[in-house]
Amino acid sequence: MEAQPAEPSTFGMLLYRAHRLARAHANDAARPTGIELQHAGVLSAVRAGGIHSQRELGAALGVDKSTLVRIVDDLERRNLVRRERSAADRRAYEIVITEEGERRLAEADELFAEAMTGLLEVFDDADRRRLHDLLSRFVAQES
Template identity: 40%
Template sequence: MAADAPRQPAVSRATDRPGDRSPFALGLLLRRAHWRAAALMGEALRPLGVELRHFAVLIVLVNRGPTVQRDLAVATGSDKAGIMRVVDDLERKGLAVRKAVPGDRRARAVEITPEGIELFDAAHVAAEPLAGRLVTELGAGESEQLTELLTRLAHPADDEA
């Protein structure tokens, strides 16, 4: 009886392994690459006393200047409670300060301190040798090519309008 049943076409199932041809393959590869990159960058940040979540906020503050907490949450993909904890940590470490926003008694803008800038710069120096480990499997020019492709994925032309 089972032999009489029509055969279903083979479905490409997500496997999270090399050669995966499922519709999830690219996302799974990006997730795995992110985990690897985050672990290496975390290794660079650990001696400086911060984590990647702290550094993500510092990046936003360096790029945008003083930023209200709700915008920091959006920019870092965090929630309101999470961003408050990160900013609390940064304040405790002397890397950022909250300041009143003129004209809005409830809002607080977060601003990077000179110590935060110093740590931000030190993090780049610490990450340099580790960043090379991330791309050791790539050939000549492939690191630049990967960066270009990921930049186009992360910042589509439609988003810049």
């Protein structure tokens, strides 16, 4: 029997459902650390360096200003980041990851990886590589 072509109208919903499934599993797995994927995205971007202001951070992550402020406020309350006046622009603040933020992010990253490994068990190694390649090409359109 010949394979039927994939219906383009179903891709959006499948990607949305895959995102919800992966996010829920990752967040559940990392719950003991108090880090969710939205927190990890901010912490990882700050840890990677090169981003100095909250504005740059929002642009790099594609997060609107009010959402980013809420996330950074939450991380700051939990002593995972701190805001420091920028040496280059005294009107701006830099977001700096704390030692506690580094430690908890490392723990969460391990738990996120375990959660994704579990979800991806439905695929063999070749399928996982292919899925990764396809998704990488798909999101590269964003650039």
